[in-house]
Amino acid sequence: MDAYEIxxxxxxxxxxxxxxxxxxxxxxxxxxxxxxxxxxxFDWGTERYLDRDEMMPDDGLDRLSGFDSIFLGxxxxxxxxxxxxxxxxxxxxxxxxxxYVCKRPNVLFEGIExxxxxxxxxxxDFVVYRENTEGEYASVGGREHRGFDHETAVQSALFTxxxxxxxxxxxxxxxxxxxxxxxxxxxxNAQAHSMVFWDDVVEDVAAEFPSVxxxxxxxxxxxxxxxxxxxxFDVLVASNLFGDILTDVGxxxxxxxxxxxxxxxxxxxxxPSMFEPVHGSAPDIVGEGVANPLATVLSWSMLFxxxxxxxxxxxxxxxVTDQLADEDAPRTPDIGGTAGTGAVVADLRSRL
Amino acid sequence: MDAYEIxxxxxxxxxxxxxxxxxxxxxxxxxxxxxxxxxxxFDWGTERYLDRDEMMPDDGLDRLSGFDSIFLGxxxxxxxxxxxxxxxxxxxxxxxxxxYVCKRPNVLFEGIExxxxxxxxxxxDFVVYRENTEGEYASVGGREHRGFDHETAVQSALFTxxxxxxxxxxxxxxxxxxxxxxxxxxxxNAQAHSMVFWDDVVEDVAAEFPSVxxxxxxxxxxxxxxxxxxxxFDVLVASNLFGDILTDVGxxxxxxxxxxxxxxxxxxxxxPSMFEPVHGSAPDIVGEGVANPLATVLSWSMLFxxxxxxxxxxxxxxxVTDQLADEDAPRTPDIGGTAGTGAVVADLRSRL
Ligand SMILES: CC(C)[C@H](C(=O)O)[C@@H](O)C(=O)O
Ligand SMILES: CC(C)[C@H](C(=O)O)[C@@H](O)C(=O)O
Numbered sequence: 001m002d003a004y005e006i007x008x009x010x011x012x013x014x015x016x017x018x019x020x021x022x023x024x025x026x027x028x029x030x031x032x033x034x035x036x037x038x039x040x041x042f043d044w045g046t047e048r049y050l051d052r053d054e055m056m057p058d059d060g061l062d063r064l065s066g067f068d069s070i071f072l073g074x075x076x077x078x079x080x081x082x083x084x085x086x087x088x089x090x091x092x093x094x095x096x097x098x099x100y101v102c103k104r105p106n107v108l109f110e111g112i113e114x115x116x117x118x119x120x121x122x123x124x125d126f127v128v129y130r131e132n133t134e135g136e137y138a139s140v141g142g143r144e145h146r147g148f149d150h151e152t153a154v155q156s157a158l159f160t161x162x163x164x165x166x167x168x169x170x171x172x173x174x175x176x177x178x179x180x181x182x183x184x185x186x187x188x189n190a191q192a193h194s195m196v197f198w199d200d201v202v203e204d205v206a207a208e209f210p211s212v213x214x215x216x217x218x219x220x221x222x223x224x225x226x227x228x229x230x231x232x233f234d235v236l237v238a239s240n241l242f243g244d245i246l247t248d249v250g251x252x253x254x255x256x257x258x259x260x261x262x263x264x265x266x267x268x269x270x271x272p273s274m275f276e277p278v279h280g281s282a283p284d285i286v287g288e289g290v291a292n293p294l295a296t297v298l299s300w301s302m303l304f305x306x307x308x309x310x311x312x313x314x315x316x317x318x319x320v321t322d323q324l325a326d327e328d329a330p331r332t333p334d335i336g337g338t339a340g341t342g343a344v345v346a347d348l349r350s351r352l
Numbered sequence: 353m354d355a356y357e358i359x360x361x362x363x364x365x366x367x368x369x370x371x372x373x374x375x376x377x378x379x380x381x382x383x384x385x386x387x388x389x390x391x392x393x394f395d396w397g398t399e400r401y402l403d404r405d406e407m408m409p410d411d412g413l414d415r416l417s418g419f420d421s422i423f424l425g426x427x428x429x430x431x432x433x434x435x436x437x438x439x440x441x442x443x444x445x446x447x448x449x450x451x452y453v454c455k456r457p458n459v460l461f462e463g464i465e466x467x468x469x470x471x472x473x474x475x476x477d478f479v480v481y482r483e484n485t486e487g488e489y490a491s492v493g494g495r496e497h498r499g500f501d502h503e504t505a506v507q508s509a510l511f512t513x514x515x516x517x518x519x520x521x522x523x524x525x526x527x528x529x530x531x532x533x534x535x536x537x538x539x540x541n542a543q544a545h546s547m548v549f550w551d552d553v554v555e556d557v558a559a560e561f562p563s564v565x566x567x568x569x570x571x572x573x574x575x576x577x578x579x580x581x582x583x584x585f586d587v588l589v590a591s592n593l594f595g596d597i598l599t600d601v602g603x604x605x606x607x608x609x610x611x612x613x614x615x616x617x618x619x620x621x622x623x624p625s626m627f628e629p630v631h632g633s634a635p636d637i638v639g640e641g642v643a644n645p646l647a648t649v650l651s652w653s654m655l656f657x658x659x660x661x662x663x664x665x666x667x668x669x670x671x672v673t674d675q676l677a678d679e680d681a682p683r684t685p686d687i688g689g690t691a692g693t694g695a696v697v698a699d700l701r702s703r704l
Contacts, residue, residue, distance in 0.1 A: 082541030082570075083548060091542070115579055117469050141508070141545035151513035155546035156493070161503035187593065189434030190443070193493035194507035196435060218434075220600040223575060227467055227604045241539065245597060248572040252579045 004037035004307060007067040007272070011045040011089070013281025014291035015073020021341045022296040025349045026316070029304070032352060033312040040067070046077035046085050055088030061096045069303050070274040073296070074281040087139075090276075095133050097271035099264035100163065101170045102130035102243060103302070104278065106230075106250035109259065111324040112335060116227065116253055121325075124254055126233035127178070129171035130243025132264055134163045135194075137240045159194045159239070164201045170267065171237035172209040181234035183215045185222050185242045198239065223249055251278055258292030258334040261299035265306060275303040289340040292332040294320050297348065319351040356389035356659060359419040359624070363397040363441070365633025366643035367425020373693045374648040377701045378668070381656070384704060385664040392419070398429035398437050407440030413448045421655050422626040425648070426633040439491075442628075447485050449623035451616035452515065453522045454484035454595060455654070456630065458582075458602035461611065463676040464687060468579065468605055473677075476606050478585035479530070481523035482595025484616055486515045487546075489592040511546045511591070516553045522619065523589035524561040533586035535567045537574050537594045550591065575601055603630055610644030610686040613651035617658060627655040641692040644684040646672050649700065671703040 008023075010016035023039070030037055042063070044056040055075075057063070064070055075090045076082055093099070106128065108114050110121035138158035145151040168184070175182040184202045188195040199216065206214050217225065219242045226233070226249045238246055251260035260278035277295030285291060297316055305313035323329045323344070330347050331337025360375075362368035375391070382389055394415070396408040407427075409415070416422055427442045428434055445451070458480065460466050462473035490510035497503040520536070527534040536554045540547040551568065558566050569577065571594045578585070578601045590598055603612035612630035629647030637643060649668055657665035675681045675696070682699050683689025 076541075081548075083544040086541045087544065113469070115469055116467050117465070137542045139544070140506075141543075143545055143549055145513075149513060151549075153511040153546045153549035154492075154508050155511075155543050156506050156508040159505040159507075161497075161501060187596075189428075189438045190489045190593070190596070191493075191507050192435040192439065192491070193495055194505045196433075197495055197503075197505035220596045223597050224600045224604040224609070227579065227601065241542070244539075244542070244572045245575050248576045249579065249601070252576040257576070 004035070004068040005066070006037050006039050006303075007042060007064050007070045008039045009042045009044055009070065009072045011073040011075050011281065012047075012077050012085070013074050013283050013286050015045070015075070015281055017286075017289070017291045017341055018277065018293045018296040019071065019073040021293045021345045022300060025297060025319070025345055025352065026300045028349055028352050029312040029315045030309070032315060033309060035309060035312070044089060045075060046080050049080060049085065049088060055085060061092065064093070064097075064272060067272045069307060070272050071300065071303060072274055072276040074277070074279065076281040076283075078283045091137070093274055094264050097266050097274070098133060099266045099271070099273055100131065100133045100166055101263070101265040101267065102132035103263045103265055104128045104130060104243075104247040104250065105261065106247070106254050108254045109321055109324045111326070112255035112259070114253055114255055116230070119230070119253070124230045126230070126250070127174060127235055128243055128247045128250060129167060129174060129235060129237045130247060131163065131167040131238070131240050134158050134160060135240035157194050159197055161201065164198055165205060168202055168205045168237055169208070171235050172205055172212055175212045175235040176209055179234040180211055181213050181215070183217050183222070183233055183236045185217055185219050185236060185238035185246065187219050187242070189218060219245070222246060226250060226253060247278065256292065256335050257295070258332065259294050259298065261295050261302055263299070263302045263306060273303075273306055275299040289342065290332050291341050292334050293341050293345050315352055319348050322351045323348055356387070356420040357418070358389050358391045358655075359394060359416050359422045360391045361394045361396055361422065361424045363425040363427045363633065364399075364429050364437070365426050365635050365638050367397070367427070367633055369638075369641070369643045369693055370629060370645045370648040371423065371425040373645045373697045374652060377649060377671070377697055377704065378652045380701055380704050381664040381667045382661070384667060385661055387661060387664070396441060397427060398432050401432060401437065401440060407437060413444065416445070416624060417449075419624045421659060422624050423652065423655060424626055424628040426629070426631065428633040428635070430635045443489070445626055446616050449618050449626070450485060451618045451623070451625055452483065452485045452519055453615070453617040453619065454482035455615045455617055456480045456482060456595075456599040456602065457613065458599070458606050460606045461673055461676045463678070464607035464611070466605055466607055468582070471582070471605070476582045478582070478602070479526060479587055480595055480599045480602060481519060481526060481587060481589045482599060483515065483519040483590070483592050486510050486512060487592035509546050511549055513553065516550055517557060520554055520557045520589055521560070523587050524557055524564055527564045527587040528561055531586040532563055533565050533567070535569050535574070535585055535588045537569055537571050537588060537590035537598065539571050539594070541570060571597070574598060578602060578605060599630065608644065608687050609647070610684060611646050611650065613647050613654050615651070615654045615658060625655075625658055627651040641694065642684050643693050644686050645693050645697050667704055671700050674703045675700055
């Protein structure tokens with residue numbers, strides 16, 4: 001019997017609420033599937049920062065490196081600028097463990113109303129493969145002549161062949177296993193250095209996947225088309241920034257940020273991957289006990305899938321699908337209910 | 353009686369169709385308001401490029417510089433990469449004439465169905481002030497080690513204090529004249545050089561406008577919120593790229609790209625401004641006579657407004673509003689009708 005070691009970083013805001021609430025059902029799913037896991041909790045985040053001026057210890061990455069996987073709740077705090085908290089915790093893990101695939105499924109579940117007219121259960125089901133280590137998030141740039149009239153800030157997006165090829169290839173592989181359709185997102189008409197390069201890489205990699213149909217879409221058109229014709233997408237591949245924007249549009253049109261899971265994946269054994277709900281720390285509802293735990297449960301499903309524990313992954317995913325489809329099941333306010341986090345998880349456990 | 357000189361560049365695809373169709377009603381509106389204008393037509397665009405390897409002549413900007421204003425149809429052609437056509441015609445005019453305010457109203461007109469559930473006439477009415485000369489569209493960057501494993505592309509976004517202050521100030525001025533609410537779009541949590549600078553500039557300029565309420569929103573959250581709560585926005589101010597993406601989302605949620613007008617404005621006398629429908633060249637419907645002329649008519653309304661011809665501007669805008677609200681009026685297929693471009697304009701003229 002395998003026993004996985006999972007690092008758990010509940011983080012800020014509602015992070016600890018959803019992480020703690022979900023752990024029992026996650027343990028159930030593992031037990032039912034005949035494996036076990038142990039969690040080690042790291043109380044890193046903005047409280048620590050306010051106390052000791054660091055989001056995580058200096059050797060934070062070292063401490064995480066031996067784990068089979070990492071689960072993160074949320075990072076972000078109203079009292080500290082996001083670029084401090086994110087650059088102190090979330091982004092260093094994504095980059096430090098070379099988690100170059102940010103995988104974000106967007107599914108319109110039965111029982112959830114899309115804000116888009118005419119869209120119902122099953123009509124939307126695509127996954128975004130977002131580059132997660134470079135691009136527009138590179139820490140390259142600077143700011144000079146501060147406060148003077150000629151002050152200038154430069155933010156450089158950095159695209160490497162290796163970094164681009166590997167995310168594009170991962171997306172092609174996913175498309176080949178799904179419906180065989182890949183949409184590559186660029187802004188080649190305005191960003192002639194980075195995005196024309198991206199297009200070239202897509203063309204190179206496409207040659208390896210003759211069965212996959214490739215569409216190219218400018219990011220502005222893509223944002224529109226996710227509203228106009230979301231049912232037509234299968235796999236999207238996008239840079240770090242474009243993926244960030246489009247996955248939020250995807251979460252919105254599928255009914256709630258509270259349902260959007262994600263994986264920051266380093267394929268292979270060298271580093272652990274990290275899974276997290278997309279929603280963030282949601283300071284406005286902290287402590288009210290109404291945070292939606294479903295994105296967390298779905299993110300655990302993705303974590304188990306990555307570990308090869310497909311049975312447990314499916315069990316968690318199906319429990320959520322099942323609950324959402326049941327009109328009488330408890331729901332949190334963000335998806336139209338009045339139930340609390342605990343009641344939703346309790347109901348979910350009964351469905352495993 | 354003023355006689356304005358307007359340069360007209362019909363451009364590619366449906367550009368000439370909508371530009372030519374709209375001219376008669378535009379002339380009517382001017383005549384009714386007691387002024388006249390003369391147009392000079394420049395057949396620049398991709399046909400010319402295919403013929404002579406240049407989108408416009410070398411002295412193109414010089415030739416345009418004496419005009420009171422410029423009207424552009426569309427740029428873009430299926431046979432030539434966009435970064436060639438756009439960098440050959442549209443972008444050099446925006447930059448060369450320092451048209452730093454890209455102004456894009458997004459209005460949900462009566463008679464138009466939003467793809468968003470529950471949104472009806474008048475529920476959405478905001479305007480985006482998009483920076484139009486620098487930022488992520490700067491021609492700064494390069495590509496090295498072409499074809500090798502260590503190939504790298506860099507695309508640098510450039511933000512100057514002058515360039516940022518002036519668009520932010522223009523947006524504050526607009527907000528002060530509208531509902532007094534300004535939303536500044538950034539991505540400060542991931543782009544600590546450019547976007548933290550942007551935030552600082554917004555804070556500086558905000559001090560000059562104590563009556564305007566300022567909200568800061570990350571671009572990913574903003575894309576979501578334009579779907580979740582579009583009725584709450586008044587004026588948005590955004591960088592070149594973020595403005596590009598969000599205005600397309602805005603066009604989509606207000607019912608059609610065929611209704612979205614825009615102005616590329618250089619405030620002051622030094623250079624002409626340029627007005628254009630947002631929709632682009634739409635190669636799929638070229639020559640079918642069904643292109644929607646309304647975005648063009650609304651863009652002319654913005655042009656007249658900029659020239660101070662408020663009467664004519666209002667007359668055009670109201671004719672469109674009136675037509676859309678009339679169930680029996682002809683409409684093009686993109687907004688649910690079966691009429692052609694000509695029939696729509698003919699009907700519109702009768703409403704002036
Ligand atoms: C918090 C922020 C840095 C992050 C990102 O932009 O990657 C978030 O928006 C996300 O999508 O995970
Ligand atoms: C065609 C393209 C370069 C342009 C832009 O991105 O500015 C267009 O999308 C627009 O919004 O006017």
